Amino acid sequence: MPLAVARVLVDTxxxxxxxxxxxxxxxxxxxxxxxxxxVKVPLRSxxxxxxxxxxxxxxxxxxxGSLSEIEDLLSTVPVLAPEVWRLARALADRAGGSASDVLxxxxxxxxxxVEKAWLAAREADSDGEATAHGDAPSPRHAAVGPVxxxxxxxxxxxxxxxxxxxxxxxxxxxxxxxxPDAAAEAERRWVGQWAVTLAELAAVALADGTNAILxxxxxxxxxxxxxxxxxxxxARQILRLDSRQSNPDRYRALLRARGDEPLVLVGNRSVLxxxxxxxxxxxVWDDGDPLFSEPLSPYVHARDTALLRYEQQKPxxxxxxxxxxxxxxxxxxxxxxxxVSPDPRYQPRVIPTTQQGSREGxxxxxxxxxxxxxxxxxxxxxxxxxxxxxxxGYAPRLACTECGDTARCLRCSGPLQKxxxxxxxxxxxxGALAVGWHCTTCENTMMRTVGTGAGRTADELGxxxxxxxxxxSDGSRPILHVDGESAIVVATRGAEPIAPGGYRAVLLLDGExxxxxxxxxxxEDCLRWWANATALAAHRAPVFLVxxxxxxxxxxxxxxLARFAGAELADRRHLRFPPAIRVATVTGKTDTVxxxxxxxxxxxxxxxxxxxDTDDGTVRAIVRFDYAAGHDVAATLRGRVIRAATDRRRIxxxxxxxxxxRAVPTLKVRFDDVEPFAx
DNA sequence: AGCACGCCGACT
DNA sequence: GTCGGCGTGCTC
Numbered sequence: 001m002p003l004a005v006a007r008v009l010v011d012t013x014x015x016x017x018x019x020x021x022x023x024x025x026x027x028x029x030x031x032x033x034x035x036x037x038x039v040k041v042p043l044r045s046x047x048x049x050x051x052x053x054x055x056x057x058x059x060x061x062x063x064x065g066s067l068s069e070i071e072d073l074l075s076t077v078p079v080l081a082p083e084v085w086r087l088a089r090a091l092a093d094r095a096g097g098s099a100s101d102v103l104x105x106x107x108x109x110x111x112x113x114v115e116k117a118w119l120a121a122r123e124a125d126s127d128g129e130a131t132a133h134g135d136a137p138s139p140r141h142a143a144v145g146p147v148x149x150x151x152x153x154x155x156x157x158x159x160x161x162x163x164x165x166x167x168x169x170x171x172x173x174x175x176x177x178x179x180p181d182a183a184a185e186a187e188r189r190w191v192g193q194w195a196v197t198l199a200e201l202a203a204v205a206l207a208d209g210t211n212a213i214l215x216x217x218x219x220x221x222x223x224x225x226x227x228x229x230x231x232x233x234x235a236r237q238i239l240r241l242d243s244r245q246s247n248p249d250r251y252r253a254l255l256r257a258r259g260d261e262p263l264v265l266v267g268n269r270s271v272l273x274x275x276x277x278x279x280x281x282x283x284v285w286d287d288g289d290p291l292f293s294e295p296l297s298p299y300v301h302a303r304d305t306a307l308l309r310y311e312q313q314k315p316x317x318x319x320x321x322x323x324x325x326x327x328x329x330x331x332x333x334x335x336x337x338x339x340v341s342p343d344p345r346y347q348p349r350v351i352p353t354t355q356q357g358s359r360e361g362x363x364x365x366x367x368x369x370x371x372x373x374x375x376x377x378x379x380x381x382x383x384x385x386x387x388x389x390x391x392x393g394y395a396p397r398l399a400c401t402e403c404g405d406t407a408r409c410l411r412c413s414g415p416l417q418k419x420x421x422x423x424x425x426x427x428x429x430x431g432a433l434a435v436g437w438h439c440t441t442c443e444n445t446m447m448r449t450v451g452t453g454a455g456r457t458a459d460e461l462g463x464x465x466x467x468x469x470x471x472x473s474d475g476s477r478p479i480l481h482v483d484g485e486s487a488i489v490v491a492t493r494g495a496e497p498i499a500p501g502g503y504r505a506v507l508l509l510d511g512e513x514x515x516x517x518x519x520x521x522x523x524e525d526c527l528r529w530w531a532n533a534t535a536l537a538a539h540r541a542p543v544f545l546v547x548x549x550x551x552x553x554x555x556x557x558x559x560x561l562a563r564f565a566g567a568e569l570a571d572r573r574h575l576r577f578p579p580a581i582r583v584a585t586v587t588g589k590t591d592t593v594x595x596x597x598x599x600x601x602x603x604x605x606x607x608x609x610x611x612x613d614t615d616d617g618t619v620r621a622i623v624r625f626d627y628a629a630g631h632d633v634a635a636t637l638r639g640r641v642i643r644a645a646t647d648r649r650r651i652x653x654x655x656x657x658x659x660x661x662r663a664v665p666t667l668k669v670r671f672d673d674v675e676p677f678a679x
Numbered sequence: 680a681g682c683a684c685g686c687c688g689a690c691t
Numbered sequence: 692g693t694c695g696g697c698g699t700g701c702t703c
Contacts, residue, residue, distance in 0.1 A: 014680065016701080021702075023703060024703090041703085042703095043703085044680095044681070044683085061703075067703055646701085681701105682702095684700085686698090686699105689693105689695095690692100690693080
């Protein structure tokens with residue numbers, strides 16, 4: 001019987017079910033069921049139903065036994081595009097995880113109303129096409145010109161030639177041309193030059209009749225990028241796909257992305273999983289941002305998603321940023337990515353000021369060197385001055401005045417915090433006000449603030465600059481834009497607003513404190529935060545890097561961020577830390593973990609770290625391996641995960657015996673997890 | 680997961 | 692002889 005068998009991926013996280021199952025297509029669904037559609041199928045015994053995706057429809061099954069029938073077809077809309085399925089399979093294989101986990105991120109659940117509206121519109125559209133079609137998206141750009149800021153490079157040509165680039169962004173802000181349909185207030189027209197660059201690259205791909213996928217870390221970046229895109233392409237060709245959208249919006253966007261018209265897909269890490277058949281460009285902005293690491297299984301970093309998708313669809317691939325991640329640097333060094341820097345070169349005016357022992361020469365509050373103070377004071381006369389700080393809130397910590405221990409909530413032991421100087425301290429976890437507080441260590445009843453948060457910095461600067469407006473922007477209450485008026489803008493790293501024309505001066509405070517965090521990537525992260533803030537300064541405006549010296553300071557001052565990434569990568573290579581190599585953590589009961597490790601080839605087995613005890617009674621080992629071995633390591637460990645999930649024995653010697661099965665997470669494998677290197 | 684199949688001890 | 696305990700294995 002022709003096309004009577006559907007091959008289905010069932011929607012379950014169970015590793016042993018992560019393959020295709022054959023089902024008979026019943027008479028009533030014959031000819032309707034197609035690849036990419038959601039179906040309901042019985043699994044194991046009739047009556048138990050699971051959702052799944054039809055991957056292909058074939059004439060006959062290779063399966064020995066008899067086939068169950070598809071129970072139901074949820075919709076005739078093929079929501080899983082073939083290229084997304086291929087990508088999901090490859091991502092799961094690389095990360096030792098299940099394809100259905102990836103699909104859960106990639107395919108939003110069905111929205112009947114959205115779907116009906118879309119089907120109706122498509123119907124109307126195809127009718128219209130037969131007669132006349134006066135509403136075709138007209139590219140706003142008559143001709144795609146050269147990409148601004150890269151004089152000697154043919155970036156447009158590179159996109160058409162599907163090149164792979166590590167693109168250094170020009171660290172300046174620019175004003176977008178007045179756009180008639182974007183009724184935006186004036187401030188919104190100022191964006192980072194990087195956004196314009198990416199928008200121009202996307203316009204090249206569109207003009208070529210292909211799609212572009214642009215991935216940004218967060219919403220604030222997305223706003224800038226969309227604004228920049230609106231200036232160079234038809235607004236109808238811009239499609240937002242991000243995790244902040246409601247499910248109907250995501251579903252609507254998915255359906256549009258499955259259409260034929262060329263689009264620019266813009267969004268956070270999830271946009272890299274969007275359907276796009278004719279893909280001409282993938283661009284990732286600021287790939288070092290931790291928001292690109294996916295917190296859900298199988299934990300694939302957006303950078304790796306982009307790389308894998310490149311392998312499958314061969315679009316142009318661009319990693320753009322101010323600072324360079326060690327990961328991209330690695331790809332440059334092996335010759336896989338081509339470096340492109342702005343031409344003419346622009347070097348921001350970064351002035352490192354190290355606090356050398358004595359406080360002499362420093363302003364009253366001792367946090368700001370007098371040279372920076374003087375310049376900031378002068379600059380604020382002409383417009384906004386940016387002050388970057390490490391911590392939000394008033395003070396990062398409150399402590400007992402006697403013993404110095406952290407002041408904790410008497411109810412839940414959470415850390416206490418203060419909203420402003422006068423506020424009663426409250427618990428950061430349960431919110432309880434700390435009235436009648438006493439120290440749990442020494443019974444003392446007084447506490448003091450330790451350190452300085454954005455709010456306190458704002459208070460201090462407000463007193464130091466009487467009459468100047470002070471604006472605070474942090475992660476919980478971010479401000480996207482400020483106006484061009486004189487103001488002190490205090491922002492936590494990553495939450496800096498954009499100022500028209502750029503800030504007249506930038507002060508990067510708390511550098512020492514940012515560097516004090518113990519993590520493999522501190523230096524890289526700090527440099528990225530500083531570089532991104534530096535890029536918000538006006539042309540040649542002073543940027544003071546306070547309290548930081550050495551290689552980091554000179555990297556920023558000379559704007560030689562790639563060289564720093566190279567040195568950092570050399571260190572990691574020496575220590576055999578990622579991203580010079582890859583890692584995978586293997587967690588579970590001791591014997592399961594040991595068995596899994598024993599499956600690995602000797603040269604990899606001998607390089608594993610641990611296993612060591614974790615706090616929940618399991619053990620964890622860290623497997624280290626070269627990129628070339630990744631495929632084999634993933635296959636081996638995945639095999640063990642399946643084995644561990646399949647053979648289920650009682651916990652030996654468990655007194656509670658009876659129905660108690662062994663502890664649920666038998667063996668967990670997580671690739672490219674940097675968390676164990678956090679300290 | 681969740682359920683059927685199957686291989687050993689107390690029962691009619 | 693066979694009812695049902697739970698350990699084992701499979702899911703088209």
